[in-house]
Amino acid sequence: xxxxxxxxxxxxxxxxxxxxxxxxxxxxxxxxxxxxxxxxxxxxxxxxxxxxxxxxxxxxxxxxxxxxxxxxxxxxxxxxxxxxxxxxxxxxxxxxxxxxxxxxxxxx
Amino acid sequence: xxxxxxxxxxxxxxxxxxxxxxxxxxxxxxxxxxxxxxxxxxxxxxxxxxxxxxxxxxxxxxxxxxxxxxxxxxxxxxxxxxxxxxxxxxxxxxxxxxxxxxxxxxxxxxxxx
Numbered sequence: 001x002x003x004x005x006x007x008x009x010x011x012x013x014x015x016x017x018x019x020x021x022x023x024x025x026x027x028x029x030x031x032x033x034x035x036x037x038x039x040x041x042x043x044x045x046x047x048x049x050x051x052x053x054x055x056x057x058x059x060x061x062x063x064x065x066x067x068x069x070x071x072x073x074x075x076x077x078x079x080x081x082x083x084x085x086x087x088x089x090x091x092x093x094x095x096x097x098x099x100x101x102x103x104x105x106x107x108x
Numbered sequence: 109x110x111x112x113x114x115x116x117x118x119x120x121x122x123x124x125x126x127x128x129x130x131x132x133x134x135x136x137x138x139x140x141x142x143x144x145x146x147x148x149x150x151x152x153x154x155x156x157x158x159x160x161x162x163x164x165x166x167x168x169x170x171x172x173x174x175x176x177x178x179x180x181x182x183x184x185x186x187x188x189x190x191x192x193x194x195x196x197x198x199x200x201x202x203x204x205x206x207x208x209x210x211x212x213x214x215x216x217x218x219x220x221x
Contacts (some may be wrong), residue, residue: 026141029169033208042112042212045152087150094163096141100149 002092004099011105012078017071018096020073020102022088032064032071033089033096043087078106110134112213114200120219126188129216133181133202139163140177141210142185142197151199157183157207190220 004024012018022032031050035043049055049064049071054107061074075082083106113132133140136186138159143151154173156163159180168175172191177183187194197217201210 029163031208041202044208044212045209048208089150093154095153096208096210098152101148101150 001092002097004088004090004097005108006086006088006099006102008100009103009105012036013106014106016078017074017076018078018088018104020075020104022071022073022099024069024071024088024090024099026069026090026092028092029066029069030091032062032089034060034062034073035089035098036084037087037101038084041084046086053074075104080106080108082106112200112202112207112211114198114213114216115118115217117214118217120221121190123192124189126186127190127218129185129198129200129218131182131183131200131213133200134211136204137202138180138205139203139207140183141199141201141203142183143201143218144174145197145199145215147196148185154185163209187218190218192220194218195220 006022033048034046037043047060047062054063059076064071085103087099087101089096115130140157142154145151155165155170155175157177160177175185197215199215200213203210
């Protein structure tokens with residue numbers, strides 16, 4: 001089987017940096033994705049790490065360490081609009097397994 | 109480029125009634141997914157199609173849920189009869205074949221009373 005664990009909630013203030021962690025257990029592993037979901041909205045794709053290391057896309061970066069079965073999403077220069085739920089997800093056989101989700105609240 | 113379309117957006121039914129959801133994926137996307145998302149949880153895959161064939165339906169409660177993707181484009185998901193625990197958001201997503209980047213529709217929020 002496969003499971004991906006995340007902290008349930010993270011809070012931060014505007015302009016700060018926040019890291020959302022994801023630890024996984026899997027019998028097979030191809031890579032790690034991140035999705036953002038605003039309340040009442042659809043998940044939207046943020047990034048996919050197929051290899052170890054850091055991938056940067058604007059204010060968001062994603063990191064993967066296969067040896068540690070661990071990844072994280074780093075959000076810089078936080079804005080109020082970043083308040084949302086964030087899910088890590090990993091391919092397993094032919095499907096995508098989603099993590100438990102982290103609710104990020106950004107305060108002014 | 110048009111996104112994934114779903115209808116209806118909201119549905120309220122009584123238990124034991126039936127309901128159907130419709131999804132139109134992004135043009136050219138061979139893979140289509142139906143997810144169930146219960147409040148506060150991550151999406152759970154119900155069924156995955158590659159064109160009009162089923163790739164994975166291991167988590168679909170087949171005694172009450174059914175899905176089809178005729179002609180490899182639009183898809184419908186049906187629940188009959190509905191139970192209280194089916195209250196959730198039903199998300200449809202699509203992707204290019206072989207890609208893990210999935211595009212989600214707005215979802216259908218189902219309330220079973």
